[in-house]
Amino acid sequence: MTTSPNQRLWLGLSRVLYSPWLHPLNDADAWERLRVWMNPMWSRRDYPARVLDIIDETPDTRSFVLKPTARWPGHRAGQHVVVEVEINGRRVHRSFSLSSAPTPDRRLRITVKRQPGARVSGWLHEHVRIGDVLRLSAPTGRFAPAEGAAPLLLLSAGSGITPLMAIVEDLHRRGDPRAIVFIHCCRTPADFIFADRLRVLAAEWPNFELRVHYSASAGRFDVRQLSDLLHCQTLVCGPRALTQNVEALFLAAGVKDQVRSESYSGRVLPHGDATQDSFGVHCSVTEQVFTARGDTSLLEAAEAAGLKPAHGCRIGICKTCQCTKRSGTALNLRTGEISSEPNELIQLCISVARSPLELAL
């Protein structure tokens, strides 16, 4: 890769600015806090975005229209961002699909369905006001329609409509010539997110056909209804049960490559008081796997498998063995606390597995 003189100047300058020889004058956290104190949009950590508008889409779903700063790297339709909020002193992260296509005015939209008992979606609904600043990660994800001439089938259920809405808007904006069938499943007409916008598109865009399946009246959506659409390039987003069924259908027809899916699943719930069960533990840093019984501490199980995690007191005091649990459910034997949220810190010496786990070890 070649660098322009400008870039080289900037690189040299930043090397001087961030040099350890200038510490503590260049303490990144101190400057960050000063900037945020002056104006939250001046933050250089992640991507701040101001809430320009809040739209009630359905009784339990709200869209937040966001304006990020000039640093925002841009997104592709179908990608998602991680939103960071601070709830009662704790930073919590959740992924949300961007429900808007990239536009010249660089506005973004996330659409949040309020789930009963879910902390982050409930907090966003209750606490975020127009003018507030949300903190986003860079957009990630490769959920997008394939290139080609084959007709497109877009299938979503519930809040799974959000990335597909971005994709539909994007196809429309770019004048994509392909025929598109959009099938959306939701409980009742009142739960149909983006109903008006999609109906307008269906009326004015001849390539675009909209079908809606209301499960309250027509029952659970049966993927066999798709058997005459197996020639389409397919995108499906919804609960895991739906995406798995669709994938199985395409696999059976021998056209597995034609389907791309994105699914969300609820939290992994503890398997009761399963002290006798064994669970697989995946260490995502060292790429090692071990098995932990429900009555053996994760530290002991890891050591029995030949791993050597850092540790100290082995009684839950010194926190030397603390590590991030990426996913799964663990029980803290000392406090009785259950950790089932992603990316929580657990102490290996006093924690036992209550589901398969992924650890940053």
Add this chain to the structure above:
Amino acid sequence: MLKTKLTPEQLDQFQAELDALRSEVAADLGERDATHIRSVVREVRLNAVAGRGLLMFGFDPISFIVGVCALARAKILENMEVGHNVLHGQYDWMGDPTLNSQQYEWDIVCDSGHWRRTHNFEHHSYTNILGQDDDYGYGLLRMTGDQKWTWRTLLQPIWYALLAIGFQWGVAIQDLKLGRWFKGRMPKGELAERAAPFLKKARSQLYKDYVLFPLLAFWNIPRVLLGNALANLIRSLWTNAIIFCGHFTADAQVFTKAEVAGETRGGWYLRQIQGSSNLEGGRWFHLLTGHLSHQIEHHLFPDIPAPRYVEMAPRVRDICARYGIHYNSAGFWRQYGTVLWRILKYALPVERRLRLVRA
């Protein structure tokens, strides 16, 4: 003061009461604690900027004194209320990487990795167990009759004064285990390996206080050098006094390895209480001690945010009273007086026991 012995049943009940207190406070952690630690971090930075600014740009003695005090205050608050407590993982639940125990690096020559091992692990697990808790006398002082007396011990008031003046260096080299090295018990190369993080940290701290900031105020080099040295000295004397009040007061007990064999968590709790002592004072005093004025509560619950100890203390005291356990608490001068008295008393070959304890 004698050690209280509890029956196994009493011990289990005692443990359950303290566990319940811990769970109750842990469940209540939130916004208030996050706001507190962030405001202290802000105060540290404002004091450091003000202190260094006054030292750099002032010419008069008053701005010098105020500057030294502000900088010393910044260093004390950073070490005691932020550094020590953050490194214990008291604020890990916030999910803020700048306040995370495994990532924080504090403003002292002691490397935070070393500290987590010698303090969080060794000192907090083996509190006051002779031969296992290096903090008991720092391998330098004889604080109880159970420790060996040699002719060198006669001079321990001098050793103590030197340790107090250079306290940050004392804790910084603790993990080098120089005692083992002198006795030739350390494999070759281990010392260099142990010393590497310390040397790196010491270099950056010395550079900051004695090269970077003096050079930035090139017209005022001697003033900045002297001011920074004084601020470091005040910080060392203060932290040393507070920390020595934690485990070396008259009634703070010591333990042997044999005594703690097969210890339950209840027994561990009991040892923490009997080996620690509290200081009484106002809100500002507690803050400047990093709430180590509540050493007993800190040793029971090292990962609960320290300001909470203030509200936990009366309840711990009540539990102790019900089990007949001595709760060692008094004002600063009274407690520190007994510490200094112990240093003088055990310099002499008093209370020499036949039992040999390897230091």
